[in-house]
Amino acid sequence: MENLKVSQEEKTEEKYGASIGTWFSLGIVLAVITATNLLLFWLYMARV
């Protein structure tokens, strides 16, 4: 059981490369930027 857990973790490590967390975190940054722009754009269009 313990061995299985270890091999699963190794597999996960292979699946997520060393910089996948970095790109995912940057994705969150870009999502926040996009969401902020969309919120203000929606308010702008609603008030024009």
Next chain:
Amino acid sequence: MGTTLKQSWKEKADQALGASPEDATLSKTYLFVSFITLLIGGVLGLIQGLNRAGILELPSWLNYYQVLTAHGILLILVFTALFTIGYFYAVLSHNLGGLLPKARKMAWIGFGLKVIGLIFVIVPIIMNEASVMFTFYPPLAAHPVFYFGLVLLVVGVWMCAFGAFIQVANWRKKNKGQHVPILSYFATGVFVLLFFSSIPVAIEVFMIIPWAIGWVETINVMLSRTLFWAFGHTLVNIWYLTAVSAWYVVVPKIIGGRRFSDTLTRVVIILLVILNIPGGFHHQIIDPGIAESVKFLHVFMSLAIGFPSLMTAYAMFAVFEKTARKKGGKGLFRWFNKLPWGDVRFLAPMVAMIAFIPGGAGGIAQSTNQLNQVAHNTLWVVGHFHLTLGTTAALTFFGISYWLVPYLSKRVLTPAINRLGVIQTIFWSAGMIFMAGAMHWVGLLGSPRRTSYTTYFDNATALSWDPYLIFLAVGGTLLMIGVLIQVYAVIHLMFFAPKGETEFPIAEEEDNASKTPYWTERWGMIIVIMLLVIAMGYVIPLVEMIVNAPPGSPPFRPW
């Protein structure tokens, strides 16, 4: 030969034993006054927040705009400037083998000028003669003494900038062909920006003084505002660059990692220096009388700053992930658990970085003409700079203080003070979520900034803002607790913590790091490009504003 060897031993001894007592005293003085300013400015901020929320009525001898002006000037201009100068002079001393007597003297003269200038600025505010807010541009007119104080503040900053330039130039002369150590490189960038951005504001103040005294009847408001924002916009990025210096160099060391590419770090500094000043017009994006093409250019320049910021975001996440994975971190997100969340020297700047995600996003949105119209002159803007300055810059400064102050005082950060620092960071973060969050939202609902509490004769829209303003007050109270803890921690670390040696944390480069190209050291070329970019952004609009000047404005004192 003998002198060089002696010098080299002195440099090594200084680096091993910490800052020389004279250099340490200089930086500690700057930091001490900086945090006292934070305390006073924080108290004023709490009073202002409670009053703005309609909870606290001010006594007849004190009005909202006095408090607003003093809070802004103390925290935005004085706290940040004193901290930045104290921090970077400690950097120059540590990195470059101790301060030259001339540089140290100039920093002390600069300190004296700034203190006298601050007194000149504050006294008219206390006397209710200068409620012109921290932006102080016409047509609001303060007592002339207020502007004399501003002149002294600017000259004080120039003294420190030239002291730093002399220090760096001296090191470069003795170390030909070598790269200036990275933190001193940051210091150079910051002082270049401080010097060049304070030139337009100095011109503005010299325009205002004869007008405030009454020697001239009117003033060109548009020109004054433009000169102010060339400085004001850059000031934001001076705080940012100061914070970023710790993110790139100090934080990796604290988490047990290596620094990201040295070349990329230096390119980020160069880009922030070159692209910065011409972004000023995005603060005037709704102003009449400025051509659309000029606004477009400045919006482009403002958004260009986002490029090095995204490079920084990538670099930071990459350092965190690489370090955490080396420590056994796994999965898509679980590696975050390997970061030292219980260490305030990491936690505070990390929260600062996280806050910069919505802070930067808000900045990008505000720089866009149409989107700016949704948030312009509302409390959204106040919320925005409480996220950027109040959280991103301030929390990084707090994080720096937990190693810099004990390093300078030859004391150590105890587990108890570290725990207190973690609690302080939690209070600060919670306070900002409440306060800046409420400000952003109520701003979108139309609540104006730079306006004391009013219901506009019980107007329904204005009354709908009240619940959010209560959150603002709650946040302000939590932040005040954060200020008290922070000031206590700094004083404890400066005077009462156990004696011992504290390391100045500077992360090494990766073993296989590529060589940084030497063109990054050509500051003459960088400054010429910066001046060309400034000329591109400002010559045509300034000539236009002077040649086709609108009718001037007399002084206004509505308070």
